[in-house]
Amino acid sequence: MKPPKNIQLIGNEIAILWDDESETYIQSPVLRAASPSAETAGERDILGVLHGGEHGKDYSQVRVLSWQFVGNYAIRFKFSDGHATGLYSFDLIKSLGD
Template sequence: MVPAPKQIENIGAEIAILWPDGHESYLPHEYLREKSPSADNMGEVDILGQRHGGDGPKFFPGVRVVGWEKVGNYAVCFHFSDGHSTGLYSWPYLRQIDAERQ
């Protein structure tokens, strides 16, 4: 289980996340938008494994994070300048996409 971050801040064009284990994540706004786990962005998989909707990650040049809100103690929902705000970024997912960038 990945514990909730100690702090989330918007620094320039990145979201900075301080984790309880001392790790720091710096995730660019455009990257967060591209990796949105929403059905709108990624589609949904049915019980037969077929994907419906969403055409996968895209590039979103110039998109900014304009706000966010914690969802319970398991995720954060980012609000983007293009109006997108339906992806729930769980703590494990944020650590995963951070590791993918390195």
């Protein structure tokens, strides 16, 4: 998947324009809760047991502060709660807007 053509912060929502002219809109708290980082999502051990994560945490007041592209495959968002370790693949971002 190609990188977005444009990303804008509109209020509490990220608006993304893709190369195919489709658009994705995601509320900041939804984006934060969906972070693929081990800190947020947890990690599975070799037996498949989930360890850690922030399941059930309230992100309703969290806002996106900034973002940066990581290679040609992901975006790293910085949030108002200090979180900045999740690498959101373009495919993940697109699916969150569906």
